[in-house]
Amino acid sequence: MTDASDEPLRTVRFAATDTRLREDVKMLGALVGEILAEQRGPAFLETVEQLRRAAIQRREADAPVESLDALLAGVAPDDVSDLVRAFATYFQAVNVAERVHRIRRRREHEREGDGAQPGGLRAVLAALRAEGTDVSEVGALLPRLRIEPVFTAHPTEAVRRALLEKERQLVASLVEDIDRMRTPAERAADRARMRVALTAGWQTADTPPAKPSVRDELEHVGYYLTDVLYRVLPVFCEALEAALREHAPGAIDGQTDDAVAGVLRFGTWVGGDMDGNPNVGAATIADTLGVQRSRVLRLYRRELESLSMLLTQSPERVGIDDDVLARILHHRGELPEAPLRARDADMPYRALLTLMQRRLDGTLDDAPHGYRSPDAFVEDVAAIERSLRTHAGTHAGAFAVRRLLRRARCFGFHLATLDLRQDSAAHDAALAVLLDDAAWPHRAVDARVTRLHALIEGREPPSARASLEPAASTLAVFGTVREARTRYGAHAFGPYIVSMSRSAADALAVLALARLAGCTDADAVPLDVAPLFETIDDLAAAPATLAALLADPVYRTHLASRGDRQLVMLGYSDSAKDGGLLASRWALQRAQVELTQLAQAHGVQVTFFHGRGGSISRGGGKTERAVLAAPRGSVDGHLRLTEQGEVIHRKYGIRTLALRTLEQTTAAVLRASLRPRPAEPREAAWRDIAGELAADSRAHYRALVHEDTLFPAYFRLATPIDVIERLRISSRPSKRASGAAAPGVQSLRAIPWVFAWSQNRSGLTAWYGVGTALQAALARHGDDALAAMARDWPFFATLVDDVEMVLAKSDPRIFERYSQLASTGADGDLHARFHPRVADEFDHTLEAVLRIKRSSELLDGDRRLRQSIRLRNPYVDPISLLQVDLLARWRADGSPDGALLDALVATVNGIAAGIQNTG
Numbered sequence: 001m002t003d004a005s006d007e008p009l010r011t012v013r014f015a016a017t018d019t020r021l022r023e024d025v026k027m028l029g030a031l032v033g034e035i036l037a038e039q040r041g042p043a044f045l046e047t048v049e050q051l052r053r054a055a056i057q058r059r060e061a062d063a064p065v066e067s068l069d070a071l072l073a074g075v076a077p078d079d080v081s082d083l084v085r086a087f088a089t090y091f092q093a094v095n096v097a098e099r100v101h102r103i104r105r106r107r108e109h110e111r112e113g114d115g116a117q118p119g120g121l122r123a124v125l126a127a128l129r130a131e132g133t134d135v136s137e138v139g140a141l142l143p144r145l146r147i148e149p150v151f152t153a154h155p156t157e158a159v160r161r162a163l164l165e166k167e168r169q170l171v172a173s174l175v176e177d178i179d180r181m182r183t184p185a186e187r188a189a190d191r192a193r194m195r196v197a198l199t200a201g202w203q204t205a206d207t208p209p210a211k212p213s214v215r216d217e218l219e220h221v222g223y224y225l226t227d228v229l230y231r232v233l234p235v236f237c238e239a240l241e242a243a244l245r246e247h248a249p250g251a252i253d254g255q256t257d258d259a260v261a262g263v264l265r266f267g268t269w270v271g272g273d274m275d276g277n278p279n280v281g282a283a284t285i286a287d288t289l290g291v292q293r294s295r296v297l298r299l300y301r302r303e304l305e306s307l308s309m310l311l312t313q314s315p316e317r318v319g320i321d322d323d324v325l326a327r328i329l330h331h332r333g334e335l336p337e338a339p340l341r342a343r344d345a346d347m348p349y350r351a352l353l354t355l356m357q358r359r360l361d362g363t364l365d366d367a368p369h370g371y372r373s374p375d376a377f378v379e380d381v382a383a384i385e386r387s388l389r390t391h392a393g394t395h396a397g398a399f400a401v402r403r404l405l406r407r408a409r410c411f412g413f414h415l416a417t418l419d420l421r422q423d424s425a426a427h428d429a430a431l432a433v434l435l436d437d438a439a440w441p442h443r444a445v446d447a448r449v450t451r452l453h454a455l456i457e458g459r460e461p462p463s464a465r466a467s468l469e470p471a472a473s474t475l476a477v478f479g480t481v482r483e484a485r486t487r488y489g490a491h492a493f494g495p496y497i498v499s500m501s502r503s504a505a506d507a508l509a510v511l512a513l514a515r516l517a518g519c520t521d522a523d524a525v526p527l528d529v530a531p532l533f534e535t536i537d538d539l540a541a542a543p544a545t546l547a548a549l550l551a552d553p554v555y556r557t558h559l560a561s562r563g564d565r566q567l568v569m570l571g572y573s574d575s576a577k578d579g580g581l582l583a584s585r586w587a588l589q590r591a592q593v594e595l596t597q598l599a600q601a602h603g604v605q606v607t608f609f610h611g612r613g614g615s616i617s618r619g620g621g622k623t624e625r626a627v628l629a630a631p632r633g634s635v636d637g638h639l640r641l642t643e644q645g646e647v648i649h650r651k652y653g654i655r656t657l658a659l660r661t662l663e664q665t666t667a668a669v670l671r672a673s674l675r676p677r678p679a680e681p682r683e684a685a686w687r688d689i690a691g692e693l694a695a696d697s698r699a700h701y702r703a704l705v706h707e708d709t710l711f712p713a714y715f716r717l718a719t720p721i722d723v724i725e726r727l728r729i730s731s732r733p734s735k736r737a738s739g740a741a742a743p744g745v746q747s748l749r750a751i752p753w754v755f756a757w758s759q760n761r762s763g764l765t766a767w768y769g770v771g772t773a774l775q776a777a778l779a780r781h782g783d784d785a786l787a788a789m790a791r792d793w794p795f796f797a798t799l800v801d802d803v804e805m806v807l808a809k810s811d812p813r814i815f816e817r818y819s820q821l822a823s824t825g826a827d828g829d830l831h832a833r834f835h836p837r838v839a840d841e842f843d844h845t846l847e848a849v850l851r852i853k854r855s856s857e858l859l860d861g862d863r864r865l866r867q868s869i870r871l872r873n874p875y876v877d878p879i880s881l882l883q884v885d886l887l888a889r890w891r892a893d894g895s896p897d898g899a900l901l902d903a904l905v906a907t908v909n910g911i912a913a914g915i916q917n918t919g
Contacts, residue, residue, distance in 0.1 A: 018867075021101040024174060025871075028093035028198075031191070035199050036086055044079075047071075048086045055874040065813050065881070072881050077899040080882050081906040087875045088910040089202060094871060095916065096167055100174040103656045107178070119624055120660070121240055124667035125247035133674050138244065138251040141637050141673055142259045147666050148640040150267035150419060150494070150609075151224065151648055153217035161220055162204050164649065169197040171654055206909045211728040214284045218270045218291055224652045225266060225416055226295050232658050233264060233410055234403035239663060261409045263666065266416040267494045268292075269642070274422045274477070275499045276749070282476035285418065289488050292415035297364050299411075300377070303404050304357050311349035311384070311397045318396075320348045321387035327380060331355035334369050335362075349384055349397075356380055363413065366487075374412040374489055381405045417494035420477070421532075424498050424506040430474035431509060434463040434516065448505040453554050455512035462516045478517030485526060493527060495567050495609070501531030502538060504548040504555065511558055524561035530609060534571030536579040536698065539587040542568070543594040550602040559604065567640075568595055569609040572619025573750035579694075580701030580769040581617060585799055586694035592634040609640040614647040616802045617754045617765035623661075624668035625801075628677075629794035635672040639665065646916070677794065686789050689781060690796065693773040701769030704837060705745055712745050714830040717822035719756035720887055721748075722895060723904045759911050760818035761880055764838060766806040771845030778848060786852045804849050808858040808869055809915055812842050814877060817884045821891075876914035883907035 037045045051071055058067050075083065109117035116123035128138075173190040176182060182190065212220070237260045244251050244260070252259035271288025274280045313320070328351050332340075335358050344350050356377070362370030371377045385405055388398035428441040435451065437443075454460040466475060484492055498506050507529045514525040531549075533542040546568065549555050559566060570591060575584035592608060599606035610626075612619035619626075627635060643651065652658040680686075704711055716722065745753065757764045778786055789796040819838070822830035850856070859866035886907065890900040 018101065020104060020178075020180065021097055024097040024100065025094055027191070028097055028170075028194070029090060031195055031198055032086070032089050032093055035089070035195065035202055039199070039202055040082055044082065044086075047079075048083060051083070051878045052087075052875065055877045058877065059870075059874050065817060065877075068878060068881055072878060072885065075882065075885075077886070077903040080886060080903040084879050084882065084903070084906040084910040085202065085206070087879055088206075088906075088913045089198065090875055091872060091910070091913040092163075092167060092201070093170070093198070095913070096170045096174065098868060099650075099654055099657060100171060100178065102660070103175060103654070104178050106656065106660060117660075119664045119667060121243040121663050121667050121670075122246065124671050125243050128671065128674055129247045131675055133248075135248050135250045137674055138248040138670075139255070141670070142244075142251065142255065143262075144637045145263050145666075145669065145673075146265060146638045146640075147263060147662065147669060148265045148267055148638075149643045149652075149665075150269065150640065151221045151416070152269040152273065152642050152644045153214075153221065161223070163201050163206070164223075164653070166197040166201040166204070168653070170194055173197075207728050207905055209728075214271055214279055215287070215291075218288055221268055221270050221648070222292070222295060222415075224648055224658075225268075225292075226299060228652050228655050228658050229266060230296075230299055230407060230411065232655050232662070234406045235659055236264060236662050236666075237261060237406050239659070240666065258406065258409070261406045264410055264662065266410075267419055267640075268416040269419050269421060272418045272420045274420070274426070276423065281473055282480040285420070285477065285480050286484060288418055289414065289484050289492055292418075293413050293488060294364060296411050296413060296415040297360050300404070300408065301357055301360050303407075304353050304360070307397070307400060307404065308350045308353040308357075310400060311353065311388075312347050313349055313391075313393065313396065314346045315348065316346065318393070319387075319391035321383065321390060323383045324348055324352055324387045327383055328352050328355065331359065335359065349387075352380065352384065371413075374408065374414075374491075377413075378405065378408045381408055412489055412491050414488050414492040417491060419494035419497060420481070420527075421497040421499060422474075422477075424500045424502070424509065426470065426474065427498070427506070427509040427513060430471045430513060433465050433468050433471040436463055436465060445503045445505050448503075449508060449552070452505060452508040452512045456508065456515050456554055458515070466516070474513060475517045478514045478519040481514075481527065482517065482519040485521070490526065495528040495530040495569075497530045497532050497569055497609075499532045499534065500538070501533060501545065502541065503545055504552055507531055507549055508552070508555060511555070522561075525558060528562055528565075528567050529558075530567040530569045532569040532571055532611065533591065534574040534578075534611075536575050536583055536587045539570070539575055539591045542591045543598055546595055547598055550598070550604060564603065565605045565607060566599060567607050567609055569611055571611045573611065573613050573617075573754075576617050576619075576765065577745075577750045577753055578706075579698040580705075581697075581766050581803070582770050582773055582799065583694040583698035583701070585795075586690050589631060589690075589795055593631045596631065596634045605636070607638045607640065608634060609642075611642050612644075613642075613751065613754070614645050615754050615758060615766070616806050617757075617763075618750060620647065621798065621802050621805075624664045625794070625798050627665070627668035627672050629798045630672060632676040632679075635669055635676075637669065637673045639669050646912070650916075680792065682788070683793065686793050686796065689777055689785070689789065692780070693777055696776050697769035697773035699769075700772040700841075704768065704834075708834075710827050710830060710833065713825065713827045714822050714834045715745060715756070717825060717830060718819045718834075719760050720883060720904065720908060721752060721756040722891075723887075723901070723908055724752045724755050724759070726901065727905065727908065755912075758915060759883070759908060760815050761809075761811040761876075761911075761915075762815040762818070762838065762842075763806040763810040767803050767810075767845045768838070768841050770803055771841050771843070771848050774848035774852065775844050778851060783851055787854060790852050800849060800852060803845065804853065804858055805862075805865065807842075807846055807849065808866065810842070811873070811877070811880075812839060814880045817881060818887075821884065821887060872914045872916075876911055879907050879910040879914065883911065 033045060036048060051068070054068055054071055057063060058065070106117055109120075116126060125138075173194045176190050177187055237258075240260045240263060241252065268288075271280065271284045325348060328348060331352070332355065335355060340351050340354060344354070359369060359371050360377070362368070364370070381401060381404055385398055385401040388394070388396065388401060425441065432438055432440040440448070451460070463471075465471065481493060496510050498510060501507065510527070510529045511525050514520070514527065519525060519527075531542075531545065533539045533545075546566070550559075550566070570588055572584065572588065575587055578584070579587070595606055595608075610619065612623075612626075614620045623641065627639060651661040754765050774786070790800045791797065816835060816839070819831045819835040822834070823832070846858070850858070853860070855861070859869070883904065886900060886904050890896075890904060893900065895901075
């Protein structure tokens with residue numbers, strides 16, 4: 001971090017094209033060293049340097065972990081926090097440098113050759129054209145092509161917003177000199193700004209003093225929607241349009257509307273995810289919609305002001321459409337008090353834009369002269385754009401107006417659709433009150449369906465007990481939906497997601513409650529009902545559940561009112577927690593195949609909503625690879641998926657990278673929809689092997705995690721879960737409502753479960769059970785069979801690559817130190833009981849992956865990722881060992897609040913920054 005900051009770089013082989021990345025990392029490392037010396041003194045910096053050198057030596061010389069202990073022993077809590085933050089600040093610098101380098105690589109692709117970056121829109125459309133894809137096929141797909149990232153408030157972001165702002169300043173300064181074209185003076189100014197950002201970050205607490213409220217979470221997610229995606233959306237549309245015109249000429253000609261404007265939509269769960277969060281309900285739904293409308297209207301108003309300075313055309317100089325002039329008269333009639341300056345009388349566009357601003361102000365204030373719908377605003381913008389293009393204005397402002405038009409069509413007056421989610425048990429509890437039937441949740445499915453039909457069809461009146469809880473709060477949600485749709489428009493709400501869906505009655509319950517609350521439109525419930533299948537057993541039963549639903553005449557009437565499109569949400573997190581990664585992935589794959597076939601047989605279009613988390617254990621990984629590995633026919637032009645926590649920041653925190661993310665995702669959906677991989681004659685045999693792998697893996701995983709009664713106690717001792725549960729990073733509890741009575745693994749949410757195992761450097765949730773299953777399959781079917789699967793079957797290739805990545809990030813020797821925390825306790829030596837089993841499974845998995853990939857070391861085929869991990873690991877190791885020591889001391893003191901807990905929180909944040917994973 002001083003001149004010695006080049007040391008860790010010498011242990012990593014940078015490619016020639018990565019020279020500038022090396023320079024950026026070295027410069028930022030030196031800056032961090034200067035800041036540490038300034039803020040804590042030269043002696044502190046020397047301590048950090050000694051730890052860093054010892055950690056590198058331990059890695060490079062394969063020295064024992066104990067070689068670091070002498071330097072770490074007995075460090076005071078105050079010093080621990082700052083030591084950890086020193087390394088975390090370095091991680092932040094490396095993370096930023098790597099992200100900026102991704103921008104640099106994109107620019108290099110755009111400069112060279114045809115400018116088509118692999119996996120991007122131009123490259124994929126060119127490949128599709130070369131493979132014989134007809135322009136008519138592309139044109140037919142465009143109207144139904146839809147990419148919908150949905151941002152959730154799940155607690156996987158361990159870095160607070162104030163620090164993210166400092167990071168943005170670092171990015172901006174590095175980008176300024178991305179091509180090394182700055183003058184020495186300019187470069188010095190950039191360096192000074194970076195030092196300010198890093199120093200201010202050092203002086204800012206890692207975590208806020210209180211848990212975030214739902215409004216805080218709304219503010220956090222809103223940043224990405226308004227500061228990044230609002231700006232990026234028209235650029236994406238332009239990139240897609242250009243790629244189509246180049247490689248599918250004619251595909252967008254003859255479309256009734258802007259062919260690319262509807263491709264992107266955004267959703268959010270913040271304020272609408274009631275599942276397990278008592279802080280979310282009717283009030284937060286109304287508040288969220290109001291906040292989002294206020295934000296997007298202010299963005300439109302600012303853009304209208306800019307356009308009014310640009311569009312100063314006079315009728316004496318150029319033609320103006322009569323439609324524009326008629327709209328001016330109409331709006332002046334709506335706004336008799338709205339003055340127009342005499343000096344602007346010969347500028348019709350400016351006059352209309354001024355009147356539009358006044359109407360937006362009225363919309364914001366719910367005044368009578370406000371826009372009654374976003375469609376009316378869109379029509380005004382479209383009228384200006386048409387007039388400009390008709391009257392030689394293509395290069396006199398039409399481009400800027402089209403950008404606003406595309407934003408207005410995407411974001412409406414709602415900014416992002418608000419999904420609603422609730423546990424099926426909450427609906428049953430409300431219905432038990434409304435029906436005066438305490439046994440309602442336990443009644444047979446057929447009996448519940450019959451009575452739900454009567455409620456939906458109005459044959460059974462609502463109960464007089466509607467004012468009692470939980471019926472009142474549940475009905476209030478649907479009442480708010482009814483009122484909000486009138487105020488914010490039909491696109492304000494996404495689907496209503498039913499967690500823990502296990503029968504047709506769970507979807508019908510939503511329709512019944514909506515009817516009782518008067519939430520109908522033309523005698524139909526105006527919501528898509530999406531069952532969420534989460535556990536392995538629920539995924540296996542999903543086809544039977546959906547078949548019963550599609551055969552239900554009352555539900556089919558509802559589905560017809562929704563365009564015969566059924567949304568199904570698939571849960572990656574709980575299925576992996578339930579049965580392990582391999583069993584989860586196979587259950588999800590089979591469910592998509594069977595549900596797609598079932599929907600086709602019933603004449604219904606099924607759309608899958610993928611509930612993916614950030615880590616591999618929760619469905620994380622590269623989205624484009626997951627799309628291409630999905631079963632044939634399951635994508636069909638539409639991808640809806642959750643984006644959470646640090647994943648949002650990694651994918652959407654920088655505008656250029658957000659654009660790349662959206663382009664890659666869209667390109668993958670285009671390929672999967674237009675040219676899915678051809679039928680593979682070996683796949684039937686591979687599916688049989690995958691079924692064996694899933695069964696073997698699940699049995700081994702559950703034997704440890706769910707069936708050994710002492711494992712929950714081991715988990716709580718060998719991980720920092722007790723610290724994670726006290727982090728102030730979410731408005732939602734870390735346990736489900738039933739958790740108080742069930743202290744084991746079952747009651748814990750998937751996010752802290754995975755977070756805890758990533759902190760202790762084991763990564764157990766992503767590979768336990770996999771090694772045993774792979775070894776058995778290798779013995780039964782041979783190396784060649786599994787190597788062929790990993791080479792030629794995208795589903796299996798993605799799975800093996802994901803496991804390999806987690807193995808590379810894991811450190812069994814560091815994990816052993818955590819495990820030793822369980823050596824003494826009320827249940828005896830749990831380290832001796834469990835560590836050998838975990839260590840053996842890690843070795844089995846490592847050996848099997850290397851055999852299948854025919855590699856001598858992990859990540860042999862992914863140099864960049866191997867380089868990234870190797871660059872960080874030496875700095876994570878001291879933080880991990882400090883965390884082990886602090887956990888032992890903190891628990892011995894009774895786990896109190898205070899300096900030890902604060903230091904532990906610092907280690908959690910530091911490790912998360914270093915391994916770039918939380919939950």
